[in-house]
Amino acid sequence: xxxxxxxxxxxxxxxxxxxxxxxxxxxxxxxxxxxxxxxxxxxxxxxxxxxxxxxxxxxxxxxxxxxxxxxxxxxxxxxxxxxxxxxxxxxxxxxxxxxxxxxxxxxxxxxxxxxxxxxxxxxxxxxxxxxxxxxxxxxxxxxxxxxxxxxxxxxxxxxxxxxxxxxxxxxxxxxxxxxxxxxxxxxxxxxxxxxxxxxxxxxxxxxxxxxxxxxxxxxxxxxxxxxxxxxxxxxxxxxxxxxxxxxxxxxxxxxxxxxxxxxxxxxxxxxxxxxxxxxxxxxxxxxxxxxxxxxxxxxxxxxxxxxxxxxxxxxxxxxxxxxxxxxxxxxxxxxxxxxxxxxxxxxxxx
Numbered sequence: 282x283x284x285x286x287x288x289x290x291x292x293x294x295x296x297x298x299x300x301x302x303x304x305x306x307x308x309x310x311x312x313x314x315x316x317x318x319x320x321x322x323x324x325x326x327x328x329x330x331x332x333x334x335x336x337x338x339x340x341x342x343x344x345x346x347x348x349x350x351x352x353x354x355x356x357x358x359x360x361x362x363x364x365x366x367x368x369x370x371x372x373x374x375x376x377x378x379x380x381x382x383x384x385x386x387x388x389x390x391x392x393x394x395x396x397x398x399x400x401x402x403x404x405x406x407x408x409x410x411x412x413x414x415x416x417x418x419x420x421x422x423x424x425x426x427x428x429x430x431x432x433x434x435x436x437x438x439x440x441x442x443x444x445x446x447x448x449x450x451x452x453x454x455x456x457x458x459x460x461x462x463x464x465x466x467x468x469x470x471x472x473x474x475x476x477x478x479x480x481x482x483x484x485x486x487x488x489x490x491x492x493x494x495x496x497x498x499x500x501x502x503x504x505x506x507x508x509x510x511x512x513x514x515x516x517x518x519x520x521x522x523x524x525x526x527x528x529x530x531x532x533x534x535x536x537x538x539x540x541x542x543x544x545x546x547x548x549x550x551x552x553x554x555x556x557x558x559x560x561x562x563x564x565x566x567x568x569x570x571x572x573x574x575x576x577x578x579x580x581x582x583x584x585x586x587x588x589x590x591x592x593x594x595x596x597x598x599x600x601x602x603x604x605x606x607x608x609x610x611x612x613x614x615x616x617x618x619x620x621x622x623x624x625x626x627x628x629x630x631x
Contacts, residue, residue, distance in 0.1 A: 288409045289480040302354045302468050303436045304478045305415025308407070311584060312471035317462035317578070318454055322423070342427050344362050345447045349438040350465035351457065356436045356456040362453050363388070363430055363440065368423050370394040373403075373502040374431060376418035377495050379477065380470075381593045383515040383524070386434075387417075389495075389504035401411050403501055407494050412436060415475035416491060433470045496531075497591050510550040513594075523548050523622060525600035528557035529591040529630075541587075543627040544604055547620055554589045560627040561587045 288304055300314035345361040345529040351359055375389040400421055404411050411419055411432070420431030420439075429441040442450055464470075481490050489497070498504060508514075513521045523546055530541045530593065541561045547553035595603070600618060607626050618625060 372468035
């Protein structure tokens with residue numbers, strides 16, 4: 282199996298009384314960590330209750346929810362023992378603390394059930410990212426039988442399951458010497474810091490950054506942002522109206538994969554993606570046709586399919602800075618950021 286990322290060897294792990302914290306999440310105040318789990322009963326959802334953001338997947342049935350705290354060096358092993366209790370097809374889940382100025386976490390959810398092997402292979406290839414990085418959480422959801430397993434950015438495992446499955450999960454927890462306790466304490470039990478821990482030296486182009494891994498997983502796991510794309514809400518549910526955006530568009534199908542950066546103003550994710558795709562098509566149309574190889578006749582170019590892989594909102598100050606950087610070296614006055622929806626600039630980026 283190709284390992285696609287590594288942790289920065291200069292980062293030291295925090296350990297307190299034999300309890301090891303993830304490299305990417307560590308306490309910054311005194312804490313007494315305590316392994317174990319808390320379990321509670323949750324009644325079935327009503328017909329209008331959302332499970333992920335504003336999205337209604339299926340009403341969740343009666344279930345037990347486990348909050349499981351375990352030393353960082355044992356999270357992977359416990360996760361691998363819990364996973365086989367899921368059925369063969371699941372909905373992968375990915376949370377990523379990205380770059381959006383008004384949303385702390387980018388919540389991704391697969392819109393179609395995938396074979397469990399897709400989840401297993403993706404996690405195995407990027408193990409340091411999933412089990413050590415403080416900017417990512419991941420898991421899976423299935424509805425027959427209902428089960429929800431999630432390893433959050435603190436590497437605390439949340440497990441929801443139908444009552445019939447509860448004894449099977451408790452048996453696994455017992456095998457890891459975990460007992461039920463009222464207050465298990467992991468990294469989130471005190472003031473703490475999150476950090477990215479991946480190592481991407483210039484002489485190792487084979488190692489992926491966090492953003493590159495998320496891009497690949499969006500393809501492999503068929504992930505979409507689980508938000509209302511027709512509204513522009515912050516984490517508190519406030520409608521922001523028009524905001525600046527930075528969008529990154531990937532093009533494939535030509536001679537190479539390439540990317541366009543589009544800076545724009547829009548009132549929701551759907552509109553931002555539409556504007557960025559239109560701007561990218563405009564960049565393509567402005568290019569001269571590629572010359573045919575020597576000795577060959579020119580033919581129809583291979584079509585390039587644009588795909589928005591990132592769309593992050595920015596504050597006005599951030600946007601003005603990136604626009605100024607984008608236009609540095611160009612003659613004339615930097616353009617004014619409009620007070621209406623529209624594209625400010627677009628360019629090819631490496």
